[in-house]
Amino acid sequence: MIDEAILKYHQDYLALPDYALASSGARIIPRLTSPTYELEPTENLKWIIHKMIPFRDTSPAITALYPDTNVGQCWPMVGNNGSIGILLSKTIKVTGVTIEHAGKQVLLDRRSAPKNFALWGVYDQGQHVIELASGQYNAEDPIAVQSFPVSPQKPTRVVVIRVKDNWGHPDYTCLYRIRIHGEPI
Numbered sequence: 001m002i003d004e005a006i007l008k009y010h011q012d013y014l015a016l017p018d019y020a021l022a023s024s025g026a027r028i029i030p031r032l033t034s035p036t037y038e039l040e041p042t043e044n045l046k047w048i049i050h051k052m053i054p055f056r057d058t059s060p061a062i063t064a065l066y067p068d069t070n071v072g073q074c075w076p077m078v079g080n081n082g083s084i085g086i087l088l089s090k091t092i093k094v095t096g097v098t099i100e101h102a103g104k105q106v107l108l109d110r111r112s113a114p115k116n117f118a119l120w121g122v123y124d125q126g127q128h129v130i131e132l133a134s135g136q137y138n139a140e141d142p143i144a145v146q147s148f149p150v151s152p153q154k155p156t157r158v159v160v161i162r163v164k165d166n167w168g169h170p171d172y173t174c175l176y177r178i179r180i181h182g183e184p185i
Contacts, residue, residue: 019088063075118134
């Protein structure tokens with residue numbers, strides 16, 4: 001029983017393949033992705049940073065395709081809405097989307113969490129776009145990993161997550177991890 005508990009702890013408890021996982025070959029499509037939010041330091045800090053340390057305070061969008069959801073390990077997109085375009089690791093019939101944010105138990109300010117979103121499938125080299133699902137990520141839920149079902153459409157390799165709004169942060173929205181589930185063709 002202990003061995004089973006340890007095995008379960010070390011596995012992904014969703015037990016679903018993630019076709020948006022960067023380490024499996026998924027990639028960001030820049031032209032379908034919003035700009036990254038970048039913090040501008042004050043003039044005094046610019047001099048210190050330039051002279052003392054390499055400055056990097058933002059993560060590229062591909063951060064949302066990795067499994068690290070520790071506080072601060074997110075992709076901050078500009079504003080309270082935007083999108084992330086993903087080239088999946090394989091062509092699939094999409095059956096679900098999972099959105100993760102840092103847990104409310106460890107995060108001081110959850111206003112940057114996505115709220116309402118839509119998942120779009122892109123077909124025929126961008127000629128057709130179909131909404132596959134929409135939903136609301138609940139930032140107050142103690143469970144930070146939230147999955148949403150998708151009625152399978154025709155197979156695609158390109159999806160876009162469109163964040164319609166967040167939970168109130170005016171400057172940026174943080175995406176910690178996006179997972180896309182499906183049936184390979």
